[in-house]
Amino acid sequence: MFNALIKYNSPFGVITLGEKDGALSRVFLPNAEPDIAENPSEFLKQARAQFAEYFERGRKTFDLPLDFGGCGEFAVRVYNELLKIPYGETASYKDIAERAGSPKGYRAVGSANNKNPLPIVVPCHRVIGSGGKPVGYGGGIELKIKLLDLEKK
DSSP: OSEEEEEEETTTTTEHHHHHHEEEEEEEGGGGOSSSOOOOOOOHHHHHHHHHHHHHTOSSSSSOOOOOOOOOOOHHHHHHHHHSSSOOOEEEEEHHHHHHTTTTHHHHHHHHHHHHHSSSTTTTTGEEOTSSSSOOTTTOOOHHHHHHHHHHH
């Protein structure tokens, strides 16, 4: 599944990054890290450096090739829309559904976000409920709030 794996000790716990054929293919959040030994590549060392910059508030976007292999067409449209949400800003599930071409597909957006293989890089944490509150996150709502707070400061 991966050519290489590397771990990053974020302020919120260990994040594991997976590479497949020169692209970032998976980000495991602290509550979902795999029990697999590291075998870092130069690419993943660069990816880990970008994560460090992000958590130190020096990076607002990631500059990495991304692999969405295995994701459906709608999910990839959603992920591409998530990549357009600026650092420190949010959008509702409904906003993303409309931008992805499915105005009533906000539940499908939630499902795609839940299956996001590249959280943080593809910022599903920036998607909030229509009432303006953080809701749902594969890494847990507490981590979502921490990421949103990190980007506000």
